[in-house]
Amino acid sequence: MRSGGRPEGWFSRDNELIERYQFETSTKVINNPKVVSFDWLKSQKLDNVRKLLKDQLLRRFLEMKENIYPNLIWVFYTNLKFEGNNLVSHVKGVDMEITQMCGLQ
Numbered sequence: 001m002r003s004g005g006r007p008e009g010w011f012s013r014d015n016e017l018i019e020r021y022q023f024e025t026s027t028k029v030i031n032n033p034k035v036v037s038f039d040w041l042k043s044q045k046l047d048n049v050r051k052l053l054k055d056q057l058l059r060r061f062l063e064m065k066e067n068i069y070p071n072l073i074w075v076f077y078t079n080l081k082f083e084g085n086n087l088v089s090h091v092k093g094v095d096m097e098i099t100q101m102c103g104l105q
Helices: 007-011 014-025 038-043 046-055 072-081
Strands: 080-085 087-093 092-096
Touching: 014 072, 038 046, 072 087
Parallel strands: none
Antiparallel strands: 080 087, 087 092
């Protein structure tokens, strides 16, 4: 399989992962992210909610309006596994590890 834009090529020729991607993961729906407008919260006099989210340093995250890439998300979850206390995945040649330092508890 070619690796170009076809997600099946992102699995290092691991047929089990390719089949899991094709028949399980890639059929799942990925919802478009919800965006929170802090100006809207202020206009609705929801200052307590606004302050709570801001104090938790979530403003930048909640106001993001970036592109989403379903194939990358599906491949990430197809490859996701536990190693010790950490979550690890591999997408397009990039190893990723989510540790307790990243908020995994």
